[in-house]
Amino acid sequence: MNHPNRLRAAIQADGTTPLIGVFDMFSASLAARHYDGMFVSGFGFAASHYGLPDIGFIAWPDIVAFVQRLRMAFPQQHLLVDIDDGYVDPETACHVVQQLEAIGASGVILEDQQRPRRCGHVDGKQVLPLEEYLAKLDLVLRSRRDLVVVARTDATEEEEILRRAKALAATDADVILVDGVRSVDWIHKVRRVIGDKPLLFNQIAGGKSPRLSLTELQQLGVDVAIYSTPCLFAAQTAIDQALAELKQADGRLPEHVPGAVGVSECLTLLEQNISRHHDRAPAEATH
Template sequence: MNHPKLFRSAIAEKKTMSLMGVFDVFSASVATQHHDGLFVSGFGFAAAHYGLPDIGFIAWPDIVAFVQRLRLAFPCHHLLVDIEDGHIDPETACEVSQQLEAAGASGVILEDSKRLRRFGYVEGKTILPLDDYLEMLNLILESRSDLFVVARTGATAEEEILVRTKAFADTGADAILVDGLRSKEQICEVREAIGDKLLLFNQIAGGKSPRLSLRELTQLGVDVAIYGTSCLFAAQSAMEEALTELKHADGRLPECSSESIGITECLALLKKNVRRQHPTDVPDL
């Protein structure tokens, strides 16, 4: 199955495609009930796998292993992967992207952040010199087979954003992503600057960008919307609520209702993964 080709075909439809950020296989199990596309964000992965902020702790073999596991569980879903700054150098960036393509990733996002890294929506983020980033981006493009590649900038000054996005558009990158666009007007400016390149937009709760519907994004010319942290933040919120309620109830579990999740509902979700991976031998759970 050519996952990059299928991904490009799906994006070619007129509506903005949505990719739901997942942080482990369980969150992906829930997300695939509602979305055809998944996004592995550095923020969610660092939080779930290390309990740390996304500032450079991720070891690239861990990302590759996670994507291998996701692809085994979800063989038909689109899968876009954040490879951050390429994990330090151009050679490593090429190795990571090649291994991810071999593992079944649809595409990768390479950003121009500079070590020590900061999360894209945090103030004080520094970025690589443009020539250094373009060297790494072009090496990935030359080494890929058919992998979908997104060029991403964390630039904040309007002039610098336009300089970088125009330079990205002149490469063989498939799409462009700008962190933290603050208005519809900025989205339109970037859309015009990159010509016929595809445009991605990152939706982050509490971030700097406006909250926009998929219909609004389609009208603005956005091709793909990624929701990198929606599952992670929802999980944190639900766990806080459940554990606070349990504490106040002196440890007594609440009554199960038709709207709550219990052992039956959880097993029903997990059993779907067994069917996908072992369709001829589904145990009685």
């Protein structure tokens, strides 16, 4: 199964393709119930695997190992992977891209941020000189076989946003992302400057970008939408609330009522990830 080409076909189809940010195998198990695609979010991965903000702590072997586990459990899902700046060095970026493609990733996002990096929706971001980023991007593009590559800029000045978006659209990158875009008007501006190149939009609660439906995004010419943190933020809210209630109840667990999750419901979810339960295509005849 060619995972990159499956994602590429979804991007080229009508509508806006949603990819849900997952931060561990459990959140991915829930996301797979509702959506066909996942986004391996650096924000979520840094939070869940290190307990740290996404400002450059992620080690590339950790992200590769996580994607390998995801692919084993979810053989049909699109997997778009955040590789930050390619872990600083262009040669490392190429190595990581080849590793991810070999284990079944569908695509990667490569950004132009300078270290120390920041979440794309906070202030204080700095970007590499454009030519330096383009050289790194070119190496990555030449090192992949079929992998979908999203070129991302974190520029914040209006003139520089458009200059970089236009330059990225002129490369062989499959998709363009301007992160932290602040308004519908700016989505229109970016859409115009990149021509027919597919456009990705990043939605994050409490971020700088407007909240838009998939229907609205389609009308704006957006081809892919990543939802970086709904699973992570929902988990933070639910866990905090559940533990506060447990403490208030003097440690007595709540009654297990219909619709609540208990042992059986949790095991039912997780058993679907066992490989023997995966749908398989018929074996090809041999001669």
